[in-house]
Structure formats: C-alpha cells, structure tokens
Amino acid sequence: xxxxxxxxxxxxxxxxxxxxxxxxxxxxxxxxxxxxxxxxxxxxxxxxxxxxxxxxxxxxxxxxxxxxxxxxxxxxxxxxxxxxxxxxxxxxxxxxxxxxxxxxxxxxxxxxxxxxxxxxxxxxxxxxxxxxxxxxxxxxxxxxxxxxxxxxxxxxxxxxxxxxxxxxxxxxxxxxxxxxxxxxxxxxxxxxxxxxxxxxxxxxxxxxxxxxxxxxxxxxxxxxxxxxxxxxxxxxxxxxxxxxxxxxxxxxxxxxxxxxxxxxxxxxxxxxxxxxxxxxxxxxxxxxxxxxxxxxxxxxxxxxxxxxxxxxx
Amino acid sequence: xxxxxxxxxxxxxxxxxxxxxxxxxxxxxxxxxxxxxxxxxxxxxxxxxxxxxxxxxxxxxxxxxxxxxxxxxxxxxxxxxxxxxxxxxxxxxxxxxxxxxxxxxxxxxxxxxxxxxxxxxxxxxxxxxxxxxxxxxxxxxxxxxxxxxxxxxxxxxxxxxxxxxxxxxxxxxxxxxxxxxxxxxxxxxxxxxxxxxxxxxxxxxxxxxxxxxxxxxxxxxxxxxxxxxxxxxxxxxxxxxxxxxxxxxxxxxxxxxxxxxxxxxxxxxxxx
Numbered sequence: 221x222x223x224x225x226x227x228x229x230x231x232x233x234x235x236x237x238x239x240x241x242x243x244x245x246x247x248x249x250x251x252x253x254x255x256x257x258x259x260x261x262x263x264x265x266x267x268x269x270x271x272x273x274x275x276x277x278x279x280x281x282x283x284x285x286x287x288x289x290x291x292x293x294x295x296x297x298x299x300x301x302x303x304x305x306x307x308x309x310x311x312x313x314x315x316x317x318x319x320x321x322x323x324x325x326x327x328x329x330x331x332x333x334x335x336x337x338x339x340x341x342x343x344x345x346x347x348x349x350x351x352x353x354x355x356x357x358x359x360x361x362x363x364x365x366x367x368x369x370x371x372x373x374x375x376x377x378x379x380x381x382x383x384x385x386x387x388x389x390x391x392x393x394x395x396x397x398x399x400x401x402x403x404x405x406x407x408x409x410x411x412x413x414x415x416x417x418x419x420x421x422x423x424x425x426x427x428x429x430x431x432x433x434x435x436x437x438x439x440x441x442x443x444x445x446x447x448x449x450x451x452x453x454x455x456x457x458x459x460x461x462x463x464x465x466x467x468x469x470x471x472x473x474x475x476x477x478x479x480x481x482x483x484x485x486x487x488x489x490x491x492x493x494x495x496x497x498x499x500x501x502x503x504x505x506x507x508x509x510x511x512x513x514x515x516x517x518x519x520x521x522x523x524x525x526x527x528x529x530x531x532x533x
Numbered sequence: 534x535x536x537x538x539x540x541x542x543x544x545x546x547x548x549x550x551x552x553x554x555x556x557x558x559x560x561x562x563x564x565x566x567x568x569x570x571x572x573x574x575x576x577x578x579x580x581x582x583x584x585x586x587x588x589x590x591x592x593x594x595x596x597x598x599x600x601x602x603x604x605x606x607x608x609x610x611x612x613x614x615x616x617x618x619x620x621x622x623x624x625x626x627x628x629x630x631x632x633x634x635x636x637x638x639x640x641x642x643x644x645x646x647x648x649x650x651x652x653x654x655x656x657x658x659x660x661x662x663x664x665x666x667x668x669x670x671x672x673x674x675x676x677x678x679x680x681x682x683x684x685x686x687x688x689x690x691x692x693x694x695x696x697x698x699x700x701x702x703x704x705x706x707x708x709x710x711x712x713x714x715x716x717x718x719x720x721x722x723x724x725x726x727x728x729x730x731x732x733x734x735x736x737x738x739x740x741x742x743x744x745x746x747x748x749x750x751x752x753x754x755x756x757x758x759x760x761x762x763x764x765x766x767x768x769x770x771x772x773x774x775x776x777x778x779x780x781x782x783x784x785x786x787x788x789x790x791x792x793x794x795x796x797x798x799x800x801x802x803x804x805x
Contacts, residue, residue: 240607241604245608245624252639309545312538314538335545335548341775452636455757486641486732512633
C-alpha cells in the first residue's frame with residue numbers, strides 16, 4: 221500500500237521521465253555554450269579581445285588569427301539582406317493580412333511559407349548558377365558604372381560577391397519576415413481598424429497610421445528574427461560570396477562571413493590553435509544570434525500579450 | 534500605395550516559382566532510374582547515381598528522428614503540464630533559443646561531443662546534430678497541439694480513475710497525434726535539407742555505407758560537393774539531386790500543413 225502511494229500508480233516515474241527530458245533540453249542549450257567556450261580556450265588566451273578587431277588570418281606562416289573580416293562580412297551581407305527584404309516582406313504581409321481576399325491570401329501565404337522550407341543548399345545552387353549571372357553581376361556592373369566613385373561600389377566587378385550574398389540572403393529571410401509580420405497584423409484587434417475607418421480614414425491610412433504603429437514592436441521582432449536567420453546562414457552564402465579575405469569596403473568584391481569560414485576551413489584546420497580560432501568564431505556567432513533572438517522574442521511576446529480591445533495610448 | 538503591397542507579395546513568391554521551374558528544368562534530364570540505384574562514378578565516367586546519399590540521408594535523418602521524436606514529445610508534455618509555472622516559461626524560452634542557434638554552430642557542438650571523443654567522422658555524429666536541429670521543431674508543434682486539446686477530455690479521463698500518465702498516453706497524446714505528426718514531418722523536412730553541419734559530422738562518403746560508425750553521404754552535402762566542382766557532369770548531377778531533395782521537402786511541408794489543418798478544425802468543433 222505504501223509502495224502504491226509512493227509510485228502513485230506510475231505517475232511519479234512518468235513525472236521523472238518528462239522532467240528528465242526537459243532537463244535534457246536545458247542541458248543542451250547550456251552545453252552548446254560551455255562546449256564552444258571550453259573548446260576555444262587556446263584562441264581566447266592567445267589573442268584575447270584583439271581577436272574581434274584584427275584582420276590577419278594567417279594559418280600558414282605566423283599562425284595569427286583575427287576575426288574582423290568575417291564579422292564585417294557577416295554584418296554587411298546581413299544588413300544588405302534586411303534593407304532589401306524589409307520593404308518586400310512587410311509589404312507582402314500587409315497585402316496578405318489586410319488587402320487580399322481569403323481565396324488569394326491563403327495560397328499566397330502557403331507559398332511564402334514553402335519558400336522558407338527550401339533547403340539552404342538549393343538556394344546556394346540557384347544563387348550560384350542563376351541569380352549571379354542573371355541579377356547580381358549585371359546589377360553590379362550597373363552600380364559600378366553609375367556610382368563607381370563610392371567606395372562600396374568600387375570595381376572590378378566580380379560575380380560571386382558580397383552583393384550576391386546579400387541578394388540571396390534577402391530572398392532567404394523574406395519568408396521569415398513576411399510570415400511573422402502577417403501573424404502580427406492578424407493579431408491586431410478589429411476595433412482598431414473599425415475605429416479608424418469610422419473616423420473617415422482611407423484603407424491606406426488605416427495601414428500606415430494605425431496598424432503599423434500598433435504592431436511596430438511585433439514587426440520589429442519579425443525583422444530581427446529575419447536578421448538572426450541571415451547571420452547564421454551558412455551553405456548558401458558560402459556558395460555565392462566568393463570566399464576571399466578581401467578587406468575593401470566594396471560590395472562588388474568577394475568576401476567571407478563567419479559561418480562560411482567555419483564551413484570552409486573546419487576540416488582543414490591542421491593544428492589546435494587553428495581549430496580553436498574557428499570554434500571561437502562559432503562562439504561569437506552563437507552569442508550574436510542568442511542576443512538577437514532574445515530581443516526578438518521579447519518584442520513579439522509583448523505584442524501577443526496585449527489583450528484584445530485594449531486601447532493604445 | 535496599396536498596389537505596391539500587391540507588388541511586394543508578387544515579388545515575395547517570385548523566387549519560389551523561379552527556383553522550382555529552374556531546378557525542374559535543369560534536374561529532370563539527369564533523373565533516370567539508374568540515378569536512384571547506382572553509386573557515384575568518377576568524373577568523366579558516364580552513369581552514376583546517388584543511392585549512397587539517399588541511404589545516408591535516410592540513416593542520419595532516421596537516427597535524428599529516433600532521438601528527437603520521443604524526447605521532444607516528452608518535453609512538450611512536461612511544458613504543457615507545467616504551463617502555468619515559471620519552469621514552463623523557461624522550457625518555452627529554451628526551445629525558442631535552440632531554434633535560433635545556427636545549424637553550423639550545432640555542427641561544431643556535435644563535433645566536440647561526438648567526433649572529438651570518437652576521433653573520426655561518423656553517421657552517428659550526423660544523426661546527433663540533426664536531432665538537435667529537429668528537437669525545437671518537434672517540441673513546439675507538439676506543445677501547440679496539446680494546448681488545443683480541451684481540458685474536459687483530461688478531466689473526464691482523470692474522473693474515470695485513470696492515472697495521469699495513462700491519461701497522457703491513452704487520451705491526450707492520441708487527441709493531439711496529428712499535431713505531433715506535423716511536427717515530426719516538418720522536422721524531417723528541415724533536417725533532410727541541412728548541408729552545413731554535415732561538413733564536419735557525417736563528412737560524406739563516395740561509397741555505400743550503412744554503418745553508424747563510418748562517414749556517410751547525405752543528399753544536401755552531395756549537392757554542395759557537386760555544385761562547387763568544376764565539372765559540367767557533376768553540376769548536372771547537383772541539379773538532379775536538388776530536384777529530388779526539393780520534391781521531398783516540399784511534399785513533406787504540404788502534407789504536414791494538410792494534416793494540422795484537418796486536426797485543428799476537428800479539435801475546434803470538440804471545444805464548441
């Protein structure tokens with residue numbers, strides 16, 4: 221009898237098993253941080269914080285490592301991707317949530333979600349053999365011809381380049397931005413729309429004077445989640461960025477990102493310091509995406525929490 | 534201005550159409566029966582297929598599913614049972630965090646815990662990294678669906694004297710089964726397309742291997758290798774492999790959505 225009470229007809233061990241699974245999840249998140257930290261000790265001790273701001277990457281002779289070109293490449297390509305994807309993504313979300321009739325909105329939404337499901341390597345393949353010759357190279361030539369005096373459009377023009385990577389990334393983060401923005405707009409209570417329309421606002425005024433300000437933090441969250449995806453994107457970027465330690469500011473030159481240097485050199489790292497420098501780049505990437513995701517979640521969580529009908533002051 | 538929003542929606546779906554049409558055009562000619570049944574041939578030797586990558590993807594994704602499926606479901610049960618407590622929030626938070634970790638970073642993690650101790654690349658390491666990638670997807674969709682199950686079902690089962698664990702096993706999980714299935718399908722679709730973490734876990738293998746202890750080829754990794762090679766012949770195979778992969782992934786996604794849509798409607802009627 222006492223045994224039965226202890227086991228509570230099996231509920232107690234069941235509780236332990238689910239608890240164990242939950243702890244496994246928490247351990248996994250913590251484990252990633254610890255493993256990256258510990259396995260980059262050699263590099264962290266050797267270069268300290270200079271690792272972040274120096275640009276020599278020399279595994280062959282002096283064995284000196286600095287991550288600046290990769291950090292810069294990641295930031296530049298991600299920023300370019302956002303600049304291109306935000307207007308299209310938010311515009312598409314407005315169309316899906318506010319303007320399109322249901323018969324059009326649903327299949328279009330499905331197509332945009334499918335775009336998010338296309339594997340990265342297929343994007344890379346398409347980027348390398350279709351997007352570069354059809355869009356990135358001609359666009360680069362045109363930009364260089366008209367605005368070549370600006371350092372960011374300096375020649376010579378290469379096919380595989382930061383511009384190509386930014387273009388491809390914009391396509392890849394677009395479904396993230398569009399789908400989440402659409403959900404944010406859907407979550408805005410109808411009383412907001414009706415109130416504005418009753419006051420005589422046009423459809424467009426409802427969108428840009430009521431819905432966008434109301435959902436601003438949620439839209440920002442969608443954009444930041446898109447940024448998180450762009451920062452960590454690996455194989456597609458590796459295929460189109462040209463993988464070159466070019467230190468110029470030009471978008472038309474080949475570059476490198478944090479993820480692509482890891483993808484390219486991880487299996488070729490011949491000595492411990494080299495491998496640990498690459499793992500430290502992984503650590504920086506992990507920290508960056510972690511912070512960005514925390515921020516995005518906070519923003520989206522705030523919008524969803526707002527109760528229905530609550531007036532925004 | 535409203536027309537611009539329509540244009541944006543058109544621009545947003547354009548790449549999908551472009552990719553599907555192009556991959557189909559470029560990949561279809563090389564898709565023969567031999568392509569599915571033969572091993573890769575050296576450059577210049579005609580024929581050759583991707584059977585090793587098909588088998589390798591099945592093994593690594595299968596292993597990932599075997600690890601992430603049960604664990605993910607149990608975590609979702611724990612999170613649902615403790616939804617009101619702080620620990621439930623912590624679990625949800627950790628799940629979202631995990632889904633934001635770049636797959637290449639997951640690859641480094643799997644490298645440090647599987648490849649380094651073993652001292653060689655292996656299908657096991659590939660399966661483990663895919664499990665990490667699948668876990669948040671499984672947890673999230675299972676939890677979403679468990680939340681939709683009306684609490685009257687749970688109360689009825691407990692009132693009949695069933696133990697808590699029996700209620701989960703015989704009532705709640707079956708009621709949410711389609712949601713769990715959706716999560717598993719989306720997770721498989723995502724894992725089947727991951728190339729980056731495979732570079733230094735499964736590593737690739739030009740020969741047939743079914744051993745968990747040996748390096749193994751996968752479909753996305755094969756596409757990558759063929760795509761960046763300088764040989765026309767290999768590039769044609771990259772397109773053909775991409776066509777196989779994209780059909781697999783899109784079919785899984787469409788099927789997953791169909792399954793959830795049906796179930797969510799059904800559960801909706803129960804609550805009412």
